[in-house]
Amino acid sequence: MPTGRSGGVYEVDFFTCYCGVPWWGAGERRGGERGVFGVPLEVVAQRERHDIPLIVQTCVDEVERRGMSEVGIYRVAGILRDVQELRLAFDTDYLKAQMIAFETDIHAVAGLLKRYFRELPDPLFTDELYMSFVHGLRLSDPEARDQCLVTLLHSLPPINFKTAVFLLKHLRRVAANSCENKMNLNNLATLFGPNLLQPASVAGGQMAVDVVTPVSVVMYFLNCPEEFLDESLFQVVAESTGTHKKDGTKKKLMVVEEEDVGIIASKIRRSKRGGNSIQRESVI
Secondary structure: OOEOOOOOEOOHHHHHHHHOOOOOOOOOOOOOOOOOOOOOHHHHHHHHOOOOOHHHHHHHHHHHHHOOOOOOOOOOOOOHHHHHHHHHHHHHOHHHHHHHHHHOOHHHHHHHHHHHHHOOOOOOOOOOOHHHHHHHHHOOOHHHHHHHHHHHHOOOOHHHHHHHHHHHHHHHHHHHOHHHHOOOHHHHHHHHHHHHOOOHHHOOOOOOOOOHHHHHHHHHHHHOOHHHHOHHHHHHHHHHHOOEOOOOOEOOOOOOOHHHOOOOHHHHHHHHHOOOOOOOOOOO
């Protein structure tokens, strides 16, 4: 039986021991919402007792196990029947879903991951911070833009932040194999941006769909120095802005104020002086 990058063990008999999933499975609980699709991120993570939803870990692990050299990974659509079967399994029986993911077409696995993020009731980067990301991108001074966008990323709720960083690092590894899979950072940002960041009012047709901002935000974080994703900065921002309680739970999240933008300026400057090993591509 295989093991994944996230440490999950695919051996059914020992799954609960290693992954901490309750015996009734990831798709059921003792009350409340069922399944994982369309269910708030924090609800799924709390039920599974994981910082990152198991569907995200499983799909990422499978792509990294056998999809890194697959041409058009995340761009080529999987067979609809396979995607639907895998989705149903994740919503009802996680152990079965893990077995199906291990064998099914890798493009179906990749497509399901995008769909999961697309169907979250609140986007991964949150509707609440959408306009702050818009304003951050418009800053003309590069250092001020860095400070603003990194502060915003680290102001996300803890589960959102950890899931976002997990995904971003995975996409960087995918892009590192672009000579084989033909998927560079721009390609991946274009595909994932609209699934990770969009205002809730778009669904109601009250606002014109903004494609540029989501793609640009994701491109920025795929391209930035990896130190900007360091969890230690998350603690600095959370404590300074008061967006999270001491136990890590979320307070009412306010738009990041101008005075909060400079909180991590010194760390950003030190990171820049230390250099960046990632070859940067143009932000759209």
